[in-house]
Amino acid sequence: MRDGPGPVPAGADGCQPVEQILGRPSTRTWPAGALPPGSRVVVVRAAVRDGPWQVEFAGTVDALGTPEPNEHAQAHDGELLYRVAFDTPQYDGDGPYRTARIWGRHLRPEPEPEHRCDP
Secondary structure, three states, X not given: OOOOOEEOOOOOOOHHHHHHHHOOOOOOEEOOOOOXXXXXXXXXXXXXXXXXXXXXXXXXXXXXXXXXXXXXOOOOOOOEEEEEEEEEEEOOOOOOEEEEEEXXXXXXXXXXXXXXXXX
């Protein structure tokens, strides 16, 4: 897991297979202000419409793909798309899916667990 934005050392992120599938180089710089890789998140339902996910569920921001600008016409300014690995397979009418690209507005970061040291 990385601690923040910046370049990923060559070969350290496993992007070559992803780049071959995408047919283009992966962005290797994690955007400033983005949820860091390894962040625990809850995928939440859209507040305005029903879909695509029917329930809320947990996952982890995946380091295999850096967040990218969401270029959809209905995206918010500066909204990112994150690759999220799901804790359990999920359905959206199809599936099961174990990962997906999720719009930033549909992710709620989970708080970091508090560490307690008992004497």
